[in-house]
Amino acid sequence: MSAKLKAERDEARSIVRDIHWMAVRYADNRKSYAVGMCNDALRKAYEAGWLTYTRDNGKLDPQYARDGLFDREWVSALDNATARAEKAESALASSQEEIERLRKALEPFGRPNDIDPSLPDSTWLGVKYEDVFVAHCHAGDFRRAARALSPSEEQGAAPRPQHEGME
Structure with a gap:
């Protein structure tokens, strides 16, 4: 050197x-x-x-x-922030459980079907069970259910091919 x-x-x-x-x-x-x-x-x-x-x-x-982050004032603020974060995480977990419950309820409507794609969304459809109409809904309800259950491209999913009869 x-x-x-x-x-x-x-x-x-x-x-x-x-x-x-x-x-x-x-x-x-x-x-x-x-x-x-x-x-x-x-x-x-x-x-x-x-x-x-x-x-x-x-x-x-x-x-x-x-x-100085460990003086009483800051520890109290940290405890409050931690409590709010834990409450938010709990709410998020509950929301995710609710979303999953709703997703399962929508699954039958989101499956491939034979609804004519040219039918307007506002067209009433009757749901039959053993030759008895048990429910009525719009053609658009089935299409919205299928879209809601499909992962979006923003979430990294590739566009899914649509079944004939679905938008």
């Missing part, structure tokens, strides 16, 4: 020793990324031997900045 480079290195280490306390004072008890960033730099400086941990006037020289 050249003498000039060695002198520059020693000067940089001296600067770190002279101003590290300002960085610790700035970052100490902050509620931001500054605490971790400062402590990471300090850890490297201690490991490299640029800084030494000392006691000053009987008080502990601050070796690392303390994280």
Whole structure:
């Protein structure tokens, strides 16, 4: 290593020793990324031997900045946010169960059928069971059910071929 480079290195280490306390004072008890960033730099400086941990006037020289995210006010806010997140996750799980229940209820209407594709959606159709009409619905109801049960292209599914008689 050249003498000039060695002198520059020693000067940089001296600067770190002279101003590290300002960085610790700035970052100490902050509620931001500054605490971790400062402590990471300090850890490297201690490991490299640029800084030494000392006691000053009987008080502990601050070796690392303390994280302000763990004071009572922030812990309370974190607990509240966690409770809201857990409630939202529970609501989402319930919604997903309801969606699955509705999907199963729609399945019979979304299956391939022989409805004439030229029929307007508003056309009434009768559903027969053993020669008795048991329900009436629109042709469009079957088409909407089939679309609702088909994965969308936005969800990454390839377009599904439609059965004859379905839009």
